[in-house]
Amino acid sequence: MLLEILTQANGVSGNEKEVRDIIFKEVKQYADEIKIDKIGNLIVHKKGIKESKNKVLFAAHMDEVGLIVTDIDELGFVKFTTVGGIDKRVLVSKTVIIGKNKVPGVIGAKPIHLQKNNERDNTIPLENLYIDIGADNKSEAEQLIEIGDYIAFNTKYEEFGDGNIKAKALDDRVGCSILIDLIKDENIEYDFYAVFTVMEEVGLVGAGPAAYSINPDISVILEGTVCYEMPELDSHLVPTKLGHGPVISLVDRHSLYDYELREIAVNTAMKNNIPYQYRKTSSGGNDAGEIQVSRSGSKTLAISLATRYIHSTSSIINKDDYYNTVLLIKHLVPILCEGEKNDRF
Amino acid sequence: MIDSNLLKKIVTTYGPSSREEIIRNLIVNEIKEYVDEIKIDALGNLIAHKMGSGKKMMISSHMDQIGLMVIDIDEKGFIRFTNIGGINPNLILGYRVRFENGTIGVICSEKLEDNDKLKIEKLYIDIGTDGREDTMKAVKIGDICIFQNEFIETEKVIISPYLDDRIGCYILIETIKNITSNSYDLYFVFTVQEEVGIRGAKTAAFSIDPDIGLAIDVTSTFDTPKNEKLSVKLFNGAAIKAMDYSLIADKDIKNSLIELAEKTGIKYQIEVLEHGGTDAGAIHMSKSGVKTGAISVPCRYIHSQSEMVSKDDVKMCLELIKLYIK
Numbered sequence: 001m002l003l004e005i006l007t008q009a010n011g012v013s014g015n016e017k018e019v020r021d022i023i024f025k026e027v028k029q030y031a032d033e034i035k036i037d038k039i040g041n042l043i044v045h046k047k048g049i050k051e052s053k054n055k056v057l058f059a060a061h062m063d064e065v066g067l068i069v070t071d072i073d074e075l076g077f078v079k080f081t082t083v084g085g086i087d088k089r090v091l092v093s094k095t096v097i098i099g100k101n102k103v104p105g106v107i108g109a110k111p112i113h114l115q116k117n118n119e120r121d122n123t124i125p126l127e128n129l130y131i132d133i134g135a136d137n138k139s140e141a142e143q144l145i146e147i148g149d150y151i152a153f154n155t156k157y158e159e160f161g162d163g164n165i166k167a168k169a170l171d172d173r174v175g176c177s178i179l180i181d182l183i184k185d186e187n188i189e190y191d192f193y194a195v196f197t198v199m200e201e202v203g204l205v206g207a208g209p210a211a212y213s214i215n216p217d218i219s220v221i222l223e224g225t226v227c228y229e230m231p232e233l234d235s236h237l238v239p240t241k242l243g244h245g246p247v248i249s250l251v252d253r254h255s256l257y258d259y260e261l262r263e264i265a266v267n268t269a270m271k272n273n274i275p276y277q278y279r280k281t282s283s284g285g286n287d288a289g290e291i292q293v294s295r296s297g298s299k300t301l302a303i304s305l306a307t308r309y310i311h312s313t314s315s316i317i318n319k320d321d322y323y324n325t326v327l328l329i330k331h332l333v334p335i336l337c338e339g340e341k342n343d344r345f
Numbered sequence: 346m347i348d349s350n351l352l353k354k355i356v357t358t359y360g361p362s363s364r365e366e367i368i369r370n371l372i373v374n375e376i377k378e379y380v381d382e383i384k385i386d387a388l389g390n391l392i393a394h395k396m397g398s399g400k401k402m403m404i405s406s407h408m409d410q411i412g413l414m415v416i417d418i419d420e421k422g423f424i425r426f427t428n429i430g431g432i433n434p435n436l437i438l439g440y441r442v443r444f445e446n447g448t449i450g451v452i453c454s455e456k457l458e459d460n461d462k463l464k465i466e467k468l469y470i471d472i473g474t475d476g477r478e479d480t481m482k483a484v485k486i487g488d489i490c491i492f493q494n495e496f497i498e499t500e501k502v503i504i505s506p507y508l509d510d511r512i513g514c515y516i517l518i519e520t521i522k523n524i525t526s527n528s529y530d531l532y533f534v535f536t537v538q539e540e541v542g543i544r545g546a547k548t549a550a551f552s553i554d555p556d557i558g559l560a561i562d563v564t565s566t567f568d569t570p571k572n573e574k575l576s577v578k579l580f581n582g583a584a585i586k587a588m589d590y591s592l593i594a595d596k597d598i599k600n601s602l603i604e605l606a607e608k609t610g611i612k613y614q615i616e617v618l619e620h621g622g623t624d625a626g627a628i629h630m631s632k633s634g635v636k637t638g639a640i641s642v643p644c645r646y647i648h649s650q651s652e653m654v655s656k657d658d659v660k661m662c663l664e665l666i667k668l669y670i671k
Contacts, residue, residue, distance in 0.1 A: 236417030236425030256363035297388040297548030
């Protein structure tokens with residue numbers, strides 16, 4: 001799957017070039033217009049044989065959560081801080097890739113033998129973690145990396161179990177992959193826009209400028225979203241379930257998704273026997289938050305894949321969810337493009 | 346004089362954030378004869394234009410309400426929900442709620458060891474049904490309900506849920522209906538999604554591109570037992586905003602409002618609020634920036650089912666706006 005190439009590439013927020021280059025190469029021949037804006041968003045316009053009544057935008061973000069180098073100490077150990085919302089408890093002993101030279105490293109900490117009781121019981125604070133790149137001293141390390149270099153997790157893409165995929169950065173390379181599928185699909189007859197945004201993970205930075213220049217009527221945000229299932233949880237505390245189909249958002253910290261678009265998505269899923277589920281938490285947010293309030297405003301819909309262990313070094317999605325999401329989106333394109341104009345009178 | 350019938354209608358009509366259609370249609374019907382043009386934008390803001398030769402002024406009140414959105418219906422038919430806007434779980438326990446289709450429910454809590462640890466996820470709505478199928482005949486996931494309580498008018502006050510900010514909508518409607526002469530080019534905006542982060546005012550201000558912005562909303566009072574930190578009080582007149590969390594009011598607008606009130610004997614007070622914001626917060630940052638102020642109706646118990654405003658304060662706000670737009 002292309003998803004393997006996309007997730008093996010590194011694109012921590014603000015440093016999306018490697019991912020963007022792959023996407024650019026993939027979609028170039030299918031795009032009627034393709035450009036990279038000043039902030040780094042990749043914007044694609046695909047003209048169809050049919051004109052769309054609504055200007056429809058599909059959006060996925062290219063960036064992933066990661067780390068950034070803040071200092072190199074006398075022993076050549078690399079100090080770092082987080083980029084985007086990372087659960088600091090998952091960092092110890094993970095392998096990483098640093099900077100343009102793709103220097104491998106291991107996140108190190110005091111071994112358990114030497115930890116005092118209170119240290120064992122608590123999360124190791126970021127300042128007590130460091131990355132070991134195998135350098136002997138500061139100057140040796142400085143030849144390999146520099147302060148400000150981005151650090152991505154070094155996680156191998158693997159397919160396992162009953163159609164599951166393990167990889168890093170599935171949030172939101174999975175959205176990028178679906179969007180690439182959409183652009184490549186020669187059967188789609190309608191005119192539409194696609195944007196691969198930058199810096200979503202650090203505050204929806206890229207989406208606003210992209211929406212400002214595209215000025216869409218309707219936007220569909222394709223995402224990887226939070227998934228957590230434990231047997232003891234009451235059903236209302238399970239946000240999404242792996243393998244239960246595309247996830248339709250109701251509300252999150254930034255958006256109340258358009259009611260009519262939500263209904264269209266649900267009805268389209270039901271009509272075509274595509275499983276679907278609602279996102280049952282109001283935490284988190286995505287590019288819709290900025291897109292909906294750009295200029296005079298527009299309607300938004302978010303369709304996501306349930307992604308276990310999101311924002312960690314290894315997340316998991318399900319292939320059936322992937323294909324069902326692609327299917328649902330493809331069914332939605334003509335309906336959204338042909339639909340009534342925004343005008344409510 | 347307050348038109349109690351109109352106010353009651355406005356305050357009790359359904360319209361939580363993102364589902365403002367019904368209240369919007371009601372307002373359109375009230376004002377359409379009195380304005381030159383009415384527009385509704387993609388997010389659902391109602392923009393009413395009353396032409397004038399002077400500078401462009403945007404006057405905004407939000408029509409959305411806080412509410413509760415259904416996220417789950419369990420096998421027994423109990424409804425779980427998330428908050429739409431600022432909701433205090435301790436406050437709403439025992440409230441009655443109403444869905445768009447009229448279905449009534451009661452907010453209850455799971456049996457808890459420690460009631461101080463009440464969280465929204467521990468609460469549920471009971472609509473008196475027997476099982477999931479039965480509940481789903483009336484309510485589905487994604488539906489939003491609002492607080493259901495009586496509208497009460499006494500000699501001095503109005504008590505009702507959703508005076509925030511339907512009292513502002515009422516003031517705007519009355520202002521529109523009573524315009525005799527206006528020196529400004531007036532845009533009255535009934536905004537959407539204020540309660541979830543001042544979203545509607547942002548897009549409306551972008552479209553209108555006003556020279557002057559004015560928000561009409563409620564503000565908290567500090568005149569109740571052990572709550573005397575700030576100065577705004579019920580019955581002390583229209584509150585002219587100096588500052589809140591979203592805005593430092595333009596000093597020219599603030600000063601001319603004060604001057605007007607002084608000159609005409611309108612009872613007023615200056616409002617400084619530490620938390621909370623209004624549409625003004627979004628308007629003043631729109632495009633290249635907009636000189637923006639706000640007039641607030643002092644309101645006790647905001648975001649509860651028994652918000653309380655003084656009829657006299659409302660009258661003072663109405664008078665002040667009427668004079669300001671002349």
